[in-house]
Amino acid sequence: MISAVMPTYGRWDVAVDRGEGPYLWATDGRKFLDFTSGIGVTGLGHCHPHLVGAVTDQAKRLWHTSNLFRIPGQERLAQRLVDSTFADTVFFGNSGAEACELALKIARKYQSETGHPERWRIVACEGSFHGRTLATLAAAGNEAYLKGFGPAMDGFDHVAFGNLNEMRAAIGKETAAIFVEPIQGEGGVRAPPVGYLKGLREIADEFGLLLVYDEVQCGMGRTGKLFAHEWEEVPPDVMAIAKALGGGFPIGACLATERAATGMVAGTHGSTFGGNPLAVAAGNAVLDVMLAPGFLQRVDTMSKLLWGRLEALVRSYPRLFAEPRGSGLLLGIRCIVPAADFVSKLRQNGVLALTAGENVLRILPPLIVGEGEIDEALTVMHKVAAEWPT
Ligand SMILES: *Cc1c(COP(=O)(O)O)cnc(C)c1O
Numbered sequence: 001m002i003s004a005v006m007p008t009y010g011r012w013d014v015a016v017d018r019g020e021g022p023y024l025w026a027t028d029g030r031k032f033l034d035f036t037s038g039i040g041v042t043g044l045g046h047c048h049p050h051l052v053g054a055v056t057d058q059a060k061r062l063w064h065t066s067n068l069f070r071i072p073g074q075e076r077l078a079q080r081l082v083d084s085t086f087a088d089t090v091f092f093g094n095s096g097a098e099a100c101e102l103a104l105k106i107a108r109k110y111q112s113e114t115g116h117p118e119r120w121r122i123v124a125c126e127g128s129f130h131g132r133t134l135a136t137l138a139a140a141g142n143e144a145y146l147k148g149f150g151p152a153m154d155g156f157d158h159v160a161f162g163n164l165n166e167m168r169a170a171i172g173k174e175t176a177a178i179f180v181e182p183i184q185g186e187g188g189v190r191a192p193p194v195g196y197l198k199g200l201r202e203i204a205d206e207f208g209l210l211l212v213y214d215e216v217q218c219g220m221g222r223t224g225k226l227f228a229h230e231w232e233e234v235p236p237d238v239m240a241i242a243k244a245l246g247g248g249f250p251i252g253a254c255l256a257t258e259r260a261a262t263g264m265v266a267g268t269h270g271s272t273f274g275g276n277p278l279a280v281a282a283g284n285a286v287l288d289v290m291l292a293p294g295f296l297q298r299v300d301t302m303s304k305l306l307w308g309r310l311e312a313l314v315r316s317y318p319r320l321f322a323e324p325r326g327s328g329l330l331l332g333i334r335c336i337v338p339a340a341d342f343v344s345k346l347r348q349n350g351v352l353a354l355t356a357g358e359n360v361l362r363i364l365p366p367l368i369v370g371e372g373e374i375d376e377a378l379t380v381m382h383k384v385a386a387e388w389p390t
Contacts, residue, residue, distance in 0.1 A: 012347065019046025022366050022373050024352065033376055034352045035363045040185065040217045040330070043244030044289055045366040051247045054285035055278065064276040073280040080287050084226055086235035087255035091264075092275025096216035096242035097131025099252035100179075102269060103240045104135055106256055107177035107210045110237075113263035116208070119176040125161040127187030127357060128180065130214055130240075139179060162192040164199040171203065177210040177238075178203065182228040185217035188358035189325045189332030197234035210237040210260050216252070220244035221290045221367050223328030224300030231327075244367075249282035251275070290367075299367045302374065303328045306365070309378045317385045325360060329367060332360040337388065345388075351380045 015027040022045050024034040037043060044051060058073075065071065078090040093099055104122060111119035122139060130136040137146050138153035146152050157175075159166035161184060178200055184190040204211040213236040218228040220241060225231055227239070237260040242252030253275075256264070273279070289295060307324065314321040314333060320342070322334040335342060339361040343353050356362040365373070 014347070021045040021048075022369055030350070032347070032350050032352045033373060033380075035365045035377055036352045036354050037244075037364045037366045038248060039354065040222060040243045040364045041246075042248045043220055043222065043367045044247050044286065045368045046248075048247060048289065048368070050289055051249075051282060051285045054281050054288075055249065058278050058281035061277075063278045064273070066272065067270065067274065071275060071277055071280065073277055073284055074275040077275075077280045077283045077287070080284070080291070081253065081255060084287075084291065085239070085255060086257065087239065088258040089256055089261050089264075091254045091256075091269060092280065093242075093252045093254070093271045094250045094273050094279070095131070095252045096214075096240065097133045097136045097252075098271065098274075099216065099240035099242050099254045100130040100136045100139065100214055101133055102254040103212045103214070103238045103256075104139065104177075104179070105269065106238050106254065106260055106264060107179075107212055109263040109268065110210055110260050111176045116176075119174055119209075121155050121157060121172070121174045122177050122179050122212075123157045123159060123167060123170045123175060124179045125181070125184070126158050127161050127184055127190065128214070129184070129186035130179075130181075130216075161187070161190060162196055164196065164203070167200065168203055171207050171209070175207065175209055177212050179212045179214065181214045181216075181218060182232075183218040183223065183327055183330055184357075185330060185362075186356055188334070188356045188360045189330060189362050190358075191325070191327050194232070197229055197232045201234045204237075212236055212238040212240075214240045216240055216242045218327075218330055220286070221296055221299055222330045222364075224296055224303055225328075226290065226296065228327065228330075245286060246279060246282040247286040249279055251279040251283050253283075295367075299329060302365075302369055302371070303331070305371060306331060306363075306369075306374050309374060313378065313381055313385065316382070317388075319390075320385055320388055326362075329363075329365050329369070331364075332356055332362045335359050335361050342384065342388075345384045346380060349380045349384060351377050 017027045024032045128140045130139045141158045238256045310324040325332040339355045354362040
C-alpha cells in the first residue's frame with residue numbers, strides 16, 4: 001500500500017524532533033552533528049535566536065496578505081538585496097525552482113521586448129540542477145529526473161560545464177541566454193576553472209544574450225561571499241536564489257538588472273505566497289546576521305580550515321577518496337568507495353552529510369560552524385575511514 005506521504009524520497013531512518021545551531025535531535029533521542037543544513041537551507045544553523053525572534057514577532061502581527069498590497073518588509077528585503085548585489089530589482093517566490101523558472105521567463109521576455117522574439121533558447125550545462133518543475137528539469141537536462149515525464153520542454157541546449165569553447169559553439173540565432181550555476185551543487189560540488197564566468201560574460205555580451213546565474217545553493221554566504229560569483233567579480237544580468245535566503249523558511253527570489261527586467265511590468269508574473277510578510281521577515285533576519293561585519297569573513301576562515309582538514313583526510317586514505325572539491329562551505333570529496341555508503345556510516349556515527357553526482361560525499365555545514373564542530377566531524381570521518389573494510 002502506498003504511504004500517506006507520497007513516496008518520492010529515499011528517506012533516512014531518522015525522525016527529526018528539534019534542532020539547535022549545528023545539532024539535530026531525533027525523536028528517539030539520538031543527537032547528530034548536522035552537516036547537511038537542510039540541503040544548504042539552514043545557513044545560520046537550527047533555530048537561530050535572531051530568526052526565531054523575527055519570525056515569532058511577525059507571526060503575532062501579520063502572516064499573509066497578497067501582493068495586491070504593498071508589503072514593507074518585502075520592499076526592505078528587495079532594497080537590501082539590490083544594495084548588496086548587481087541587481088536593480090527583485091521578485092520573490094517560494095522556492096529555488098520558481099526562482100529559476102522566472103529567470104528563464106525574464107530571459108525570453110527581454111529578447112522579445114528588445115526586438116528579438118526569435119531568441120528564446122537557453123544554453124545550460126550538463127551536470128546542473130535547477131529544480132523539479134518541467135522547465136527547470138528541461139534546463140538541467142538530467143535524463144534520470146526527466147524519465148517518464150517527457151517530452152521534455154523544448155528550448156534548452158546543453159554543453160559541458162566549464163568549457164567555454166563548447167559554450168561559444170552552442171550559441172545560435174535563437175539563443176536568448178546562458179544559464180549556469182557558478183558552482184554546481186547537486187551535480188558533484190564542481191567549481192569551474194578560474195576565468196569561466198568572465199568568459200561566459202564575454203560570450204553573452206558579444207551575442208546580445210543575458211547571463212543568468214543559479215545561485216540557489218552556492219549563494220547566500222555559502223562560499224564566504226554573499227554570492228559565489230563575487231569571487232570572480234563577474235556579475236550576471238539575472239540570478240535565482242533561494243535555499244538559505246529564509247534560513248529554513250521557504251522563500252526564493254529572482255534578481256535582475258533594470259535592463260534585463262525590461263518588460264516585467266504589472267501582470268507579467270506573480271505568486272500568491274511569494275514574499276509574504278512572514279517569509280520576508282525571515283529573509284530580513286537572515287540578512288541582519290549575514291551582513292553584520294565579520295560574518296562572511298568568519299565563513300571564509302572556517303571554510304579554509306575545513307578544506308585543509310578534508311585535504312589531509314583524502315591524503316590519509318587514498319584507497320577511499322580521490323579528491324576534495326568545492327568552495328567555501330560547499331564542499332565535497334569525490335570518493336572511490338561508494339559515497340552513499342560512507343555517508344550512511346557517518347550517520348550511524350552521529351554525523352549527517354549528503355551525496356552529490358560523480359560519487360561525491362557532500363558536506364554543507366551551517367555557516368555558523370566553529371572549529372570544535374569541524375574537529376568533531378573530522379574525528380568521525382577519520383574513524384569511519386579507518387574502520388572501512390579492505
Ligand atoms: C535546490 C536547488 C534548486 C531547486 O530549489 P527548490 O527550492 O528545491 O525548488 C535549484 N537550483 C539549485 C542550484 C539548487 O541547488
